[in-house]
Amino acid sequence: MIRKCEEHGYFRGEECLKCGERGKFMLDDEHEMRLGRFVSGVLRHFPDDVGLDMDAQGWIELDAFCEAMKKRYKWAGKMRLVSLVESDPKQRYEIDNSFIRARYGHSIDVDLDYPLYDSDVLYYGVSQEEVDMLLENGIKPYRQTYIHLSNSSQRARQAASVHTDNPVILEIDAASAAKDGYEFLCANEEIVLSKEILPEYIEIADD
Structure with missing residues (x-):
């Protein structure tokens, strides 16, 4: 209500x-x-x-x-x-x-103009079945224009829990990716958007 x-x-x-x-x-x-x-x-x-x-x-x-x-x-x-x-x-x-x-969630092509997000690390929650594939191939949007990343491991776990009972949290080396020219956009207080995350910037988070 x-x-x-x-x-x-x-x-x-x-x-x-x-x-x-x-x-x-x-x-x-x-x-x-x-x-x-x-x-x-x-x-x-x-x-x-x-x-x-x-x-x-x-x-x-x-x-x-x-x-x-x-x-x-x-x-x-x-x-x-x-x-x-x-x-x-x-x-x-x-x-x-x-x-x-x-602010986010588009499946159509948009070029969002949010400010760049300045952070050393970001997080992404996935199912157990997806981990090896993403560590090898990187993360790309699925049915959406942007990847939705989280600024905390807790928020990433909450988001992933909607789709899987036992999520694995991946840690993104956002600082290194940004130095290499990749952009991270601040959609709101919790969600950060990106077009692609290469495997060299991804590891399993240390819970």
């Missing part, structure tokens, strides 16, 4: 964690899920299917997006869209003035 606290903005749950107020109702769980699927699909995978133009950096005009959204869901106005974006704990989307885009 998404609600709006007048003092602290949009939040998910029954009450604002900062002040305990219930706030104004915005979306129930069912409508949040339905709208979230539409937003994810359009901003990450098929803007053309709903007649929307996306620029090279993944941006779509907000008003045009809202028009397409309301054709599908008459109850889904701009305020409810903003509530979905701003309350998202995973920071999957962003609104900048009159444009909206997904």
Whole structure:
């Protein structure tokens, strides 16, 4: 459930964690899920299917997006869209003035313009079955434009646990890769994006 606290903005749950107020109702769980699927699909995978133009950096005009959204869901106005974006704990989307885009997760070709991430190491969680192949061949995007890396081994384990019960955490020598010209983009506070990780920069993390 998404609600709006007048003092602290949009939040998910029954009450604002900062002040305990219930706030104004915005979306129930069912409508949040339905709208979230539409937003994810359009901003990450098929803007053309709903007649929307996306620029090279993944941006779509907000008003045009809202028009397409309301054709599908008459109850889904701009305020409810903003509530979905701003309350998202995973920071999957962003609104900048009159444009909206997904921060990560694209299967279509985009050239995201995030700041470079400066770190010595990054992490990537994989299944037991994938380890040897990735250590030998490196990591490349699968069904996505970018690889999603984590800035902590704990976050990498959480992300990988969605797909496998006993993930192995790979450690990426980001400092050496960056010196060799590879770019790491800071998508949000936890996720870092890259186009390719060669095997010489990968090893199994020491838990």
